Amino acid sequence: MKHASRESDASLGCAIVTTRGDLRAVVDGWRAAGETIGFVPTMGALHAGHLSLVDAAKRECTRVVASIFVNPTQFGPGEDFERYPRDLERDVAQLAPRGVDLVFAPTPAEVYRPGSSTVVEPAKVSLPLEGSFRPGHFRGVATVVLKLFNMVRPDSAFFGQKDYQQSLVVRRMVDDLDVPVVVRVCPTMREPDGLAMSSRNAYLSADDRRRGLVLSRSLTLGCELFAKGERDATTIRERMKQLFDETPGVTVDYLSLADSETLVEVSVVTATTVALIAARVAGVRLIDNCVLGKGMN
Numbered sequence: 517m518k519h520a521s522r523e524s525d526a527s528l529g530c531a532i533v534t535t536r537g538d539l540r541a542v543v544d545g546w547r548a549a550g551e552t553i554g555f556v557p558t559m560g561a562l563h564a565g566h567l568s569l570v571d572a573a574k575r576e577c578t579r580v581v582a583s584i585f586v587n588p589t590q591f592g593p594g595e596d597f598e599r600y601p602r603d604l605e606r607d608v609a610q611l612a613p614r615g616v617d618l619v620f621a622p623t624p625a626e627v628y629r630p631g632s633s634t635v636v637e638p639a640k641v642s643l644p645l646e647g648s649f650r651p652g653h654f655r656g657v658a659t660v661v662l663k664l665f666n667m668v669r670p671d672s673a674f675f676g677q678k679d680y681q682q683s684l685v686v687r688r689m690v691d692d693l694d695v696p697v698v699v700r701v702c703p704t705m706r707e708p709d710g711l712a713m714s715s716r717n718a719y720l721s722a723d724d725r726r727r728g729l730v731l732s733r734s735l736t737l738g739c740e741l742f743a744k745g746e747r748d749a750t751t752i753r754e755r756m757k758q759l760f761d762e763t764p765g766v767t768v769d770y771l772s773l774a775d776s777e778t779l780v781e782v783s784v785v786t787a788t789t790v791a792l793i794a795a796r797v798a799g800v801r802l803i804d805n806c807v808l809g810k811g812m813n
């Protein structure tokens with residue numbers, strides 16, 4: 517595949533740059549011309565969820581940069597870094613018609629240069645849930661997101677609610693470190709049957725995919741119980757958990773009813789309580805969440 521260093525590559529529909537220098541040359545030119553920059557960071561393997569972030573960026577900014585970088589530092593030992601789906605051509609073919617102006621697809625060596633050893637130690641909100649099952653994950657996420665922000669220097673950056681804890685970690689980091697970027701969190705995109713869209717869904721067989729629907733069914737039940745007036749967190753949690761007990765082949769890592777800003781577990785739920793689930797189906801880790809008072813999106 518040809519990598520354009522500047523401006524549009526007619527065959528692909530948008531320019532691709534792989535170095536920080538080329539990225540900056542393009543973005544600095546836009547900025548000098550008074551454009552606003554929206555940024556959608558991704559690890560590729562794109563689906564409609566990512567494209568909805570691009571659409572949101574297009575609505576808000578005059579230029580949109582998407583990055584495609586499978587970040588090694590956010591994968592733990594034994595996780596799926598090696599087998600994570602990589603297909604730059606397919607990804608770019610999806611981004612170009614949505615109006616992405618520039619794709620930044622650096623190599624690991626471009627992002628983590630020899631001797632690189634400074635990291636972002638993320639906020640307290642990174643410790644429970646994903647943090648306890650994937651130690652070091654959010655350090656890798658926060659570090660790469662800050663690095664990408666410093667490379668792209670966007671006005672706004674767009675993240676999906678599906679990675680709820682990630683979006684809290686990023687928002688906290690931006691606030692704590694005075695990073696001049698507006699963080700937007702956009703609704704989770706779902707398959708017609710309710711499964712939250714995820715690049716990892718590609719690993720699931722048809723049977724496992726059906727089993728995976730228990731996550732969205734359980735969240736829907738949580739929202740319904742809340743809508744009917746139930747406020748006791750233990751009752752809601754147990755009813756939600758029961759659906760997993762009735763679904764063989766699915767192992768729950770956590771099923772949490774937590775404060776939507778701190779992720780501290782609650783005993784009495786409110787409209788802003790967030791329900792978060794992580795479960796493994798045939799070794800594939802799925803996560804999903806919803807804010808009880810808002811219902812499923």
Ligand code: PAF
Pocket residue numbers: 557558559585587590657660661679682
């Ligand atoms: O959500 C993701 O795809 C990744 O965690 C991100 C934000 C691109 C950082 O590598």
